[in-house]
Amino acid sequence: MTSRAVVTGIGVVSPNGFGAEDYWTATCGGKSGIGRITRFDPQRYPARLAGEVSGFSAEDHLPSRLIPQTDRMTQLALVGADHALADAGVSTGDLPEFGMGVVTASSCGGFEFGQGELQNLWSKGGQYVSAYQSFAWFYAVNTGQISIRNGMRGPSGVLVSDQAGGLDAIAQARRLIRKGSDLILSGGVDASICPWGWVAQLAGGRLSTSEQPDRAYLPFDTDAAGHVPGEGGALLIIEDAEAARRRGVTRVYGEIRGYGSTFDPRPGSGREPALRKAIEIALDDAGLSPGEIDVVFADAAAVPELDRVEATAITEVFGRRGVPVTAPKTMTGRLGSGAAPLDVAAAFLAMRTGVIPPTANVTLSPEYDLDLVTTLPRRASVNAAVVLARGHGGFNSAVVLRSTD
């Protein structure tokens, strides 16, 4: 029999809440973390809003020797990992070192650190480039640093598929559990709110230019006109159900039950976008029918043609207004590879609390036949959830989560 991959710990670093509890209170209360950028002066740029993790000081959480060698995204990830391990009650020293691994997603690496060193190179010269540049910015750094900090020596990895990568990482964690690992720390944390990262994101052409935090990121709304980026994400402790039981875990959040991943046909092919297929594959993998799903956490691109594709896929699979849909990322911005793991965390918190958080600020466009949860949280019994994530270029991933109670 295949082993089951269950989630036993959640660590959240989000623009609207530091730690899972703060995040959940804020999210159910409709409290947004989006505001005018403070990490640099955004005045000269056409987009000026972001979801920043405010009040975070790495020195409060991490040894001082780690600070100069890490980008902000890694500092946030290390703290998120600490939270997740604490939440799961894991003392890594007590578990077999080769039985524990780390699989994270990254979308763009440590861009802020990279900007600093590129500036040293081009303004002063190569000899001014930091000895840490060789690893502080690269995509593998969060996995490497988390592994080192916690002595986790088992199978590990790093996946990069833009925003879809967060789900791909969680699915890979499940795969490693099935292959025999006891525990995988997985998810994603991204942060690239620096001028260089901002210019790169502006080039993507999907940023909202609104200056009003509550009107800037409006997926499925008639006023949808791009998204607001953010920083942060979530890390999860995913364990083999039997191994978790052996170490005395009595309460788990739920199970990673199904996964599907597809890539859109090349532009101009005339073929149908592949998101629907990803959802169908994930449901099939989970052995659940659409009618058994209690909520869908949408990717929520807030680009009209992408919203249309997603709404159509959801409607085709679940029926017209067939399932509650939500996108609490309207309160955090899109967090790169951190977005989907945060939605996975939210889905498990929804199961635990019986509350579906709202898609803040959005008025559903009449164009979409969705049961979108807007304005207020909705009380509901949530036993199974689908989380969707898409990446620039055509990446589609879906996971199915299920409570184990």
Place this chain on the structure above:
Amino acid sequence: MTGRRVVITGIGVLAPGGIGVKNFWSLLSEGRTSTREITFFDPSPFRSRVAAEADFDPWEHGLGPQEIRRMDRAAQFAVVAAREAMADSGLDLDDVAPHRAGVTVGSAVGATMGLDREYRVVSDGGRLDLVDHEYAVPHLYDYFVPSSFAAEVAWSAGTEGPATVVSTGCTSGLDSVGYAVELIRDGTADVMIAGATDAPISPITVACFDAIKATTPRNDDPEHASRPFDRTRNGFVLGEGAAMFVLEELESARRRGAHLYAEIAGYASRCNAFHMTGLRPDGREMAEAIRAALDEARADPEDVDYINAHGSGTKQNDRHETAAFKRSLGEHARRTPVSSIKSMVGHSLGAIGSIEIAASVLAMENNVVPPTANLHVPDPECDLDYVPLTARDWRTDTVLTVGSGFGGFQSAMVLTRPERNPA
């Protein structure tokens, strides 16, 4: 879906001095090197001024004007290598359900060349803190997210299954293929176009390795600068390139009469959880990865005919992996030829693991073990048979290929001749 086995049915390689599988194998089997003084930019300000550069013209390889403008050099490499692999495999993707064919591309450092070049422009030579978006190229976002590499390969091939970039530093090339193997084994996909690419020869990369003295300062003798296991080696030589493979489920590949280059029989990775750039001399975690990969392949240490080493040419690596081979294979390590092709094609970071898989498969195809070039006087602490200078005729049915990288990643893969294990 248990019991599904994965074979390589197509190979594409783009290596310095060896663009295309045929040229690549000529370079290796003749023991020639492709390292030289850097020509891509003026290297004179830098400590290490040597690299293995590919003389690559995207036009010659069929890329169109818009593809060339859009793609970073590393993406171009991946697409060209993937096309060679697809053509080599003879597979018609029209015969495969679109969502059952996927793509994984390994890369350690993504679109470094594009990012370095564009940063210099938007910052006006590093002068502006608030870099100027009006000078950004429209495809800067594709450099920002290296997932664009997987997108490019998927578009080029027309696959609609899982697509991703695997980025685990210098083991990316092994881990990308290992990940693709898992997707076929667990039934997620039937065909994967998998491999790795990197094009890191750019001032920022050269500077960052200078800063930790990881690359060689042997600037007066560029052709012989990459000297793994030699007592005089003093750092690696940066390289670039790509290798991509067509991976298929064994039975369906047999049914369509494909040429089966090799079975990917075992793969494992471990982390040393020690240091982002440092290695413990005992090779413990790499040895563990090797044991796990052999275990998955149901192979004994004595089955290994050839070890394709990481062999980067840094003192700590060469000793670390020599210890790992002894630890995992015991006495058999002393009887087994070990070689590093980085002596010839340099160290292309995330790409090299896949390029080394290609070398391993070609060693089996030809029953020839490629040499370690430039190895004249072995480091006394590296006391295995490193096949110095010239290739060796050697019956090779099982190859172990390994990688080790920043972040502490240690990976191992076991490739076997498919006929040996009739289904």
